[in-house]
Amino acid sequence: MKAMVLNSICDLSKERNPLVMEELPEPAIGDDEILIEVYRCAVCHTEIDEIEGRTPPSSFPMVLGHQVVGKVVEGGKASGYRTGERVGVGWIYSSCGKCNYCKNGLENLCPEFVATGRDVFGGYAQLMKAKGEFSFRIPDRLSSSEAAPLLCAGAIGYRSLRLSSLKDGDPLGLTGFGASGHLVLKMAKFLYPNSQVYVFARSEREREFALSLGAIWAGDNSDPSPEKLSAIIDTTPVWRPILGALRNLAPGGRLVINAIRKEDVDKDVLATINYEKDLWMEKEIKSVANVSKRDIEEFLQLAGKMNLRPEYKEYDLKDANIALLELKEAKIKGAKVLVIK
Numbered sequence: 019m020k021a022m023v024l025n026s027i028c029d030l031s032k033e034r035n036p037l038v039m040e041e042l043p044e045p046a047i048g049d050d051e052i053l054i055e056v057y058r059c060a061v062c063h064t065e066i067d068e069i070e071g072r073t074p075p076s077s078f079p080m081v082l083g084h085q086v087v088g089k090v091v092e093g094g095k096a097s098g099y100r101t102g103e104r105v106g107v108g109w110i111y112s113s114c115g116k117c118n119y120c121k122n123g124l125e126n127l128c129p130e131f132v133a134t135g136r137d138v139f140g141g142y143a144q145l146m147k148a149k150g151e152f153s154f155r156i157p158d159r160l161s162s163s164e165a166a167p168l169l170c171a172g173a174i175g176y177r178s179l180r181l182s183s184l185k186d187g188d189p190l191g192l193t194g195f196g197a198s199g200h201l202v203l204k205m206a207k208f209l210y211p212n213s214q215v216y217v218f219a220r221s222e223r224e225r226e227f228a229l230s231l232g233a234i235w236a237g238d239n240s241d242p243s244p245e246k247l248s249a250i251i252d253t254t255p256v257w258r259p260i261l262g263a264l265r266n267l268a269p270g271g272r273l274v275i276n277a278i279r280k281e282d283v284d285k286d287v288l289a290t291i292n293y294e295k296d297l298w299m300e301k302e303i304k305s306v307a308n309v310s311k312r313d314i315e316e317f318l319q320l321a322g323k324m325n326l327r328p329e330y331k332e333y334d335l336k337d338a339n340i341a342l343l344e345l346k347e348a349k350i351k352g353a354k355v356l357v358i359k
Contacts, residue, residue: 019044021143022338023079027071030346035339036069037082037142045139045147052099052150053092054107059141060085060166060330061341061354063196063255064109064278068136069342072279076137083356084109084134085169086141086148087162097150104156107148108169108314111138115151126308133308142338144358154314157322167328167353168321171197173309176317178251178276179205181304187212188248191266193239193259195219195228196345197353198276201328202251207232208324216243218262221348227329247271256281261291269299276306330355 022037030036047053065082067073075082086107093099113120113128120128134140134148156165175198184190190206190213192199203215217228217236225236235244239259246268252259253276263273291297320326329352333341341354 019144020335021081021139022335024069024075024082025079027074028069030066030069030343034343036342037338039336040079042081042143044145047092047094047147049094049096050150051094051147052090052097052105052153054086054088054105054146054148054153055091056086056088056141056144056146056358057162058087058166059083059356059358060169060171060197061338061345061356062170063345064170065135066342066346067255067279072281073136080136081139081141081143081146082135083141083143084136085166085171086134086146087156087166087169088141088146088358091145094150099150099153104162105148105153106156106165106169106314106318107134107141107146107153108173109133109308110152110310110314112149112152123310123312126310126313131308141358142335142356152311154318157318159322159325163330163332163355163357164327165318166355167197167330168201168318168326169314170309171353172201172321172326172328173314173317174198174276174306175202175251175253176205176320177309177313178202178274178306179209180313181306182249182251182272182274184210184213184249186210189214189216189245191216191218191243191247191250191263192228192233192253193218193250193263194253195224196253197328198253199251200227200231200352201326203228203231203233204326205320205324216247218243218259242266249274251276253277255279261296264291264296264301264303267301269301272302272304274304274306278308328353332357
């Protein structure tokens with residue numbers, strides 16, 4: 019099979035083609051696994067973190083990609099799937115199934131959490147294997163290109179929205195407006211129709227995009243919002259927007275940080291945090307760690323119900339490096355999807 023392979027950590031600002039097309043053996047599956055012919059794989063900012071070493075692969079070579087849609091071409095005896103079914107695979111490849119986290123539906127916190135495209139080969143390839151337990155049927159009304167970004171950007175956005183504890187009518191803020199942010203806005207408009215959404219984004223293009231999707235206001239990350247917000251979801255990979263978000267929270271508000279990694283700590287930002295002004299009055303900060311089975315299952319059903327259609331741009335598999343560079347350089351409008359078949 020053909021795959022785009024990462025062979026070492028590198029700096030994308032210097033190495034413009036970190037992935038190389040290679041021929042790899044077809045995966046062999048166990049009884050609890052399925053073999054998937056990959057149709058689409060969406061590109062995620064986490065893959066940039068993998069390439070640059072902030073969330074490094076557990077071994078090399080590695081096939082990245084954890085927003086995968088394809089067809090089951092072989093199913094193990096205990097997988098629960100038949101050949102021909104269309105399925106999706108997200109960031110969670112497997113967990114131990116025995117610890118208290120797993121027993122309570124928090125597989126995302128399992129100490130033996132295994133990540134697709136970081137710890138095992140992912141979807142930047144013609145074929146991949148997956149655990150049947152952590153594969154998900156795709157609603158018929160979603161195309162493969164529409165469904166792929168939902169498996170991480172959408173599912174993690176759904177988890178972030180759940181963790182925000184938002185109630186209908188509460189004002190919501192979104193800091194950063196890429197693949198996940200634009201899906202959260204659409205979800206919020208559907209689930210909380212009386213809540214107004216405010217967007218903080220660094221580029222004018224992102225702000226215009228947010229307004230076109232129904233945000234009531236859009237400003238820069240450092241701008242004060244027109245009103246204090248009950249919850250803010252941050253999807254940026256940097257620290258500075260956190261300070262602006264804290265200052266825009268209402269008393270008792272919650273900041274949910276939806277990022278698997280932040281870039282190196284900006285000491286200048288931390289030095290300017292004022293407890294009384296930025297954190298006092300029972301403001302909360304909560305991080306999001308990966309996704310659980312429940313998140314993906316519930317979100318895919320919600321996406322089908324609300325006819326969620328993400329904005330996306332398609333690329334050939336061989337152009338994965340171009341998609342990654344455009345993502346890093348913030349040439350973003352919605353999601354980026356690799357077309358494998």
